Amino acid sequence: MADGRDDKGRTSPKYGAKKAATERIAAQRAAQQRTDRKHNLLMAGGGVLAVVLVIGGIVFAGLSSKKSSTTIHPVVAASDTVTNAINAAVPLTSTAPDLSTVTGPPKPLTGAALTGTSGKPEVLYIGAEFCPYCAVTRWPLAIALSRFGTLSNLQTTYSAANDTGPNTPTLDFGHATYKSDYIDFTGIEYEDGAKKVIATLTPQQASLFQSVGGGFFPFIDLGGKWVQSGASYPTATLAGLTPDAVAAQLTNSSSKIGSTIQASANVFTAAICSMDGDKPASVCTATGVAAATTALVALAK
Amino acid sequence: MVSSTRQSGAPVWASPVCLVLTAIGIGLATYLTIAHYDTHIPLVCAAKGAIDCEAVTTSPQSKVFGIPVALLGLAYFVGMIPWHLPVAWRSADPRIKFGRLLYGLSGIGFVCYLVYAEAVIIKKVCLWCTGVHITTLVLFVVTVFASALAIPHDAATDEDDDDDDLEDADN
Numbered sequence: 001m002a003d004g005r006d007d008k009g010r011t012s013p014k015y016g017a018k019k020a021a022t023e024r025i026a027a028q029r030a031a032q033q034r035t036d037r038k039h040n041l042l043m044a045g046g047g048v049l050a051v052v053l054v055i056g057g058i059v060f061a062g063l064s065s066k067k068s069s070t071t072i073h074p075v076v077a078a079s080d081t082v083t084n085a086i087n088a089a090v091p092l093t094s095t096a097p098d099l100s101t102v103t104g105p106p107k108p109l110t111g112a113a114l115t116g117t118s119g120k121p122e123v124l125y126i127g128a129e130f131c132p133y134c135a136v137t138r139w140p141l142a143i144a145l146s147r148f149g150t151l152s153n154l155q156t157t158y159s160a161a162n163d164t165g166p167n168t169p170t171l172d173f174g175h176a177t178y179k180s181d182y183i184d185f186t187g188i189e190y191e192d193g194a195k196k197v198i199a200t201l202t203p204q205q206a207s208l209f210q211s212v213g214g215g216f217f218p219f220i221d222l223g224g225k226w227v228q229s230g231a232s233y234p235t236a237t238l239a240g241l242t243p244d245a246v247a248a249q250l251t252n253s254s255s256k257i258g259s260t261i262q263a264s265a266n267v268f269t270a271a272i273c274s275m276d277g278d279k280p281a282s283v284c285t286a287t288g289v290a291a292a293t294t295a296l297v298a299l300a301k
Numbered sequence: 302m303v304s305s306t307r308q309s310g311a312p313v314w315a316s317p318v319c320l321v322l323t324a325i326g327i328g329l330a331t332y333l334t335i336a337h338y339d340t341h342i343p344l345v346c347a348a349k350g351a352i353d354c355e356a357v358t359t360s361p362q363s364k365v366f367g368i369p370v371a372l373l374g375l376a377y378f379v380g381m382i383p384w385h386l387p388v389a390w391r392s393a394d395p396r397i398k399f400g401r402l403l404y405g406l407s408g409i410g411f412v413c414y415l416v417y418a419e420a421v422i423i424k425k426v427c428l429w430c431t432g433v434h435i436t437t438l439v440l441f442v443v444t445v446f447a448s449a450l451a452i453p454h455d456a457a458t459d460e461d462d463d464d465d466d467l468e469d470a471d472n
Contacts, residue, residue: 033452040449048442051409055416055438062420131346163346164360216345230345 072193073161075129075172078154078243082171085247086151089143089262092251093286097263099295101256103233106226106271108299109212113275114224116184121223121275123183125173126201126209128191129157132165133231134218136238139246140264141220142171147269147283148276149180156243160193165235169243174199182276183223190217222268223275226296232264266292309398310454311390315447319385322440326378329433333358333371336429357427362418370415374433377408381440393453402448405441412437 116122125141127134135158145151155172159165173187188205192198201209213219213229220228237260238246252258270292273284283289337358357363363370383389384401392398412434419426 033454036452037450040452041446044445044449048445051438051441054413058413058417059420062417062424128346133346214345218346 073158075157081244082247085250089250090146093288096288096291097259101260106228120184123185124221125187127218129193130160131217132159132168132235135159135168135170137232138171143265144268222271225275226271309393309451311451316387316390323381326436330375337371354427408437
């Protein structure tokens with residue numbers, strides 16, 4: 001019979017011996033497999049531990065190594081070339097520049113309006129001197145603000161040498177003053193070229209910077225209606241230049257620098273118009289600004 | 302005598318777990334690839350701290366031989382799929398087993414370079430990139446341990462063969 005028993009239920013001695021041998025072999029195989037698995041797991045654990053130690057060592061090396069020395073660019077009074085160029089760019093609102101160059105336009109906001117110390121709608125700028133994205137954004141913002149009032153005590157500098165878009169030439173709003181019949185402007189350079197905090201934010205400013213801006217530079221709250229978070233155009237646009245060289249291009253609509261900054265200035269102007277009731281009309285109804293307004297409205301939908 | 306097929310003995314969870322991890326890696330790498338090419342992603346500076354994804358993904362170290370690292374990562378995870386299919390895990394062919402381990406190890410080597418670039422050169426951390434690194438590491442660990450537990454054996458049991466032999470001996 002198949003189970004080794006005869007018709008009287010008896011097992012042959014030969015069958016019994018072979019079955020015992022089979023069971024013994026199976027047990028040996030199972031034990032060998034357990035040993036092999038244990039050995040393999042130990043090898044695997046050792047290999048994984050080695051990988052983790054290597055990666056951990058790299059992270060430790062990075063954390064413990066001293067930071068390379070950073071060249072901190074001085075902040076100096078803006079030259080006449082720069083201030084004259086900004087003023088010369090103010091009236092350039094009659095043509096609609098290529099708005100596709102504005103890769104980072106403002107985004108619409110809902111909520112309470114933002115007003116300044118004089119009760120007027122406020123443009124709140126919070127940036128940092130090291131920040132390359134702030135560097136490119138200050139140029140068009142300065143032009144836009146100059147269309148609604150007088151921006152004084154401007155300074156110039158460069159963004160950090162060891163960051164993305166190194167040494168981007170720029171303005172500095174840290175000591176700027178502003179007078180306008182239509183809006184208030186508060187310009188805060190919160191950190192210097194070495195990322196050291198050099199300014200104090202009010203509780204409201206700190207709250208807006210974190211909740212609306214996510215704690216990132218540049219942060220521009222335009223009257224509580226629009227927010228600019230990040231660069232308005234790529235840093236490569238101003239690569240390798242000086243503040244005076246950038247200024248020389250501000251009124252040149254045919255140059256990439258001039259057309260890009262003018263386009264971004266018109267976008268900021270349109271945003272300011274929307275927050276101050278479209279005043280003055282001479283600025284807010286100009287062709288270039290109207291085109292930017294249309295683009296911003298489309299963005300808000 | 303019953304003909305048998307050699308099986309890898311890999312745990313049944315090996316293939317599905319590894320495929321899920323691979324899918325996660327593909328998702329993260331896809332996002333980073335899109336972010337690399339999309340100029341409309343906001344360019345922002347982090348207020349102090351080491352976390353700055355833009356600085357990492359736009360750094361000179363974000364390309365290897367002119368190819369974006371994000372794209373290389375995506376290709377790596379897509380290439381991982383065949384190694385973790387159920388048929389591959391069931392196979393006892395040692396070339397598949399060791400090929401899978403070597404492929405995973407190559408990913409770990411690249412992760413080591415990227416971690417070095419972030420920690421030592423750029424000194425900034427991109428959280429999305431760190432997610433890819435962790436996924437690669439976890440996938441490698443799972444692959445290693447699943448391979449360690451896989452003891453090759455024949456699909457048909459030897460006990461059946463032995464019973465047949467015993468019956469023949471009695472007859």
